[in-house]
Amino acid sequence: LRFSCSVWGGLVQPGGSLRLSCATSGFTLEHYAIGWFRQAPGKGHEGVSCISTGDGSTYYADSVKGRFTISGDNAKNTVYLQMNTLEVDDTTVYYCSARYGSAWCLLPAAQWDYYDMDYWGKGTQVTVSS
Numbered sequence: 284l285r286f287s288c289s290v291w292g293g294l295v296q297p298g299g300s301l302r303l304s305c306a307t308s309g310f311t312l313e314h315y316a317i318g319w320f321r322q323a324p325g326k327g328h329e330g331v332s333c334i335s336t337g338d339g340s341t342y343y344a345d346s347v348k349g350r351f352t353i354s355g356d357n358a359k360n361t362v363y364l365q366m367n368t369l370e371v372d373d374t375t376v377y378y379c380s381a382r383y384g385s386a387w388c389l390l391p392a393a394q395w396d397y398y399d400m401d402y403w404g405k406g407t408q409v410t411v412s413s
Contacts, residue, residue, distance in 0.1 A: 285309050287404065294410045295369055303364040305379035305404055313337045315381045316388045317355065317362040320397045322406070323375040330395025331377070334362060335385035344392040347373075369411045376406035 287306045295301050305317065313336045320328040332353040333342045341353050352365040362379065380400035387399065397403075 293408070294412065296413050297369060297371055297411055299369050299411070300365070300367045301369065301409060302366065303377055303379070303407060303409070305362045305364075307360045307362075307381065310381075310402075312355065312360045312362070313357045315383055315401075316385050317353075318380045318382065318387070318395060318400060319353065319364050320378045320380060320395070321373075321375045321409075322378070322397075328378070328397035330392050330397070332364060333388040333392075333395065335388045336362065337385055340385070340388065342388050342392065344395075366409070369409075371411050371413075374409060374411045376408055378406045379404040 285308045316333055316335050318333045319331040321331055322328045331344050331347055332351055334353045334355050336355040336357055343351060350368045353362065355362045366373065380397065381402040382400045
């Protein structure tokens, strides 16, 4: 079982865009909910977005709704997080994670708990700065 997270862009100015990708292997993606979390220094993990890859349902935290889009490609076993209109406050480390089943996504975003997940990828740095 493997996660590989990457970011296309890395450093961007406020208002710019980046795309994160989470490539997985070793399990059937469509059986899992994939969540993106982020963690600022000294703070806990904040749930950002979730996708139920079986039916494609997507969910977002209020802080990113309308700016971020999560999507999945089951054929490529990859989930993407397209981040638009980035703000300085979006600067932090982002993590991809997976949990078997889709019910987890249905929780309110404030109840998304990083430690409820079954699998975690390494973090990837996103920097938004002028």
